[in-house]
Structure formats: structure tokens, C-alpha cells
Amino acid sequence: MNSIITTETPATAAPIRRGALHTLSILVNNEPGVLMRICQVFSRRGFNIDSLVVSEGRNANFSRMTIGISGNPDGLDQIIKQVSKLIDVIHCFEHTSDDSVTKELIMIKIACAEAERSQALHITAHFDGKTVDLTPSSMIVMITGDSPKIDAAVTMFSQFQIIETVRTGKVVMARGEQPT
Structure with a gap:
């Protein structure tokens, strides 16, 4: 086992x-x-x-x-x-959020039996995520967005057994002509 x-x-x-x-x-x-x-x-x-x-x-x-x-x-x-x-x-x-665009990326590995898979895929789609690995007993989902979106996705996936998460941290780029 x-x-x-x-x-x-x-x-x-x-x-x-x-x-x-x-x-x-x-x-x-x-x-x-x-x-x-x-x-x-x-x-x-x-x-x-x-x-x-x-x-x-x-x-x-x-x-x-x-x-x-x-x-x-x-x-x-x-x-x-x-x-x-x-x-x-x-x-x-x-x-700040007023003068820049800030994004993060997270990969979430969850234990997910076949019976739970459609629910996990529905959550993934809701957050505009992508399934990057799928096995009979687990899946890895990748989601990008701002920090509140990433936090909300983790909260939604917590109904499954989260095996592991890897989060990039923020990347930022100034809006318009302003240098980053």
C-alpha cells in the first residue's frame, strides 16, 4: 500500500x-x-x-x-x-497594484481518485488553470494570477488531500512606459 x-x-x-x-x-x-x-x-x-x-x-x-x-x-x-x-x-x-501588474504561479498536487476527478477539473477550469500531470491517484494543477486568486484556489483544493504545493512568488512589471 x-x-x-x-x-x-x-x-x-x-x-x-x-x-x-x-x-x-x-x-x-x-x-x-x-x-x-x-x-x-x-x-x-x-x-x-x-x-x-x-x-x-x-x-x-x-x-x-x-x-x-x-x-x-x-x-x-x-x-x-x-x-x-x-x-x-x-x-x-x-x-503597487496601481502602477504595475503582479502575477504568481502555483502548482498544486492533490490526491484525486477517479470519482473525484471531475470536481477537481471543474475547480481547475474555474481558476483558468491547467492540468499538467494526471495519474490514477493524483493530479498536478497549474494556476496563475494575483495573490488572492492563488489563495482562493488553494482554499478550494483543500477539500482534497493536498500532497504538495510549489508557489513562485510574485513577478511584477510596471504599467505603461514606467521602468520596472
Whole structure:
């Protein structure tokens, strides 16, 4: 008999928040040690990194970091100034939903018998998701959207046994002509 091992926290556990949520976009030189120096600035100021996405830009010499942080908003301007002064940082901006588009991706693996499959597929379709893997006893669903949509999808899928989730964290792009 196969048993499913899960690394997830129960759906009833509330996430720990340590202050207001902020999304920063940081353009950096693609060099070793840059991320460590940026993380030290957040740590010294008592901000927690909730999500982190780093990828090489169109030019391989640069990387874009999108960092979701929580902490006292009074210290945010100081953090942005300190990060901007670091070697290898080109610029650092805070983005809000008014000036940017923010999306996340989640993959959810659920235990799903054949009898439950149509209900799981219905939930997937509701959230404009896609089934990326299907076995006789489980399925993996991929959903993209803003944070509330992702949270709602996880809540709906919690009626099944969630084996595992993998969530990207936020990616952000400034609207219009404004740089990200």
C-alpha cells in the first residue's frame, strides 16, 4: 500500500505576517554575492522576505529581482535607499497594484481518485488553470494570477488531500512606459 507523504502545513494554519506587504523590483548586475548583500539590508532593518524571484534579463549581464517583503512601512524608504546604494544595484523601486501588474504561479498536487476527478477539473477550469500531470491517484494543477486568486484556489483544493504545493512568488512589471 502506498502512503502519501506531505510537506505542507495544514490549511487551517494561518500565515505569519510581520507587518505590511511590499513588492520591490530590483535591477542588478548579474554577479555572485549580490543577493546576499541585498538580503542583509532587509535583515538588519527587521523586514522578512516572503517571496523572491530572480531571473536573468534580456541582457545576460543583468538580473531582475522581485522581492515580496513584510515589515514596518516606516522603514521602507530607508531600505530602498540603502539597497539602491549597494554595489551592483542599478535601481530599486517599490510597486503597487496601481502602477504595475503582479502575477504568481502555483502548482498544486492533490490526491484525486477517479470519482473525484471531475470536481477537481471543474475547480481547475474555474481558476483558468491547467492540468499538467494526471495519474490514477493524483493530479498536478497549474494556476496563475494575483495573490488572492492563488489563495482562493488553494482554499478550494483543500477539500482534497493536498500532497504538495510549489508557489513562485510574485513577478511584477510596471504599467505603461514606467521602468520596472
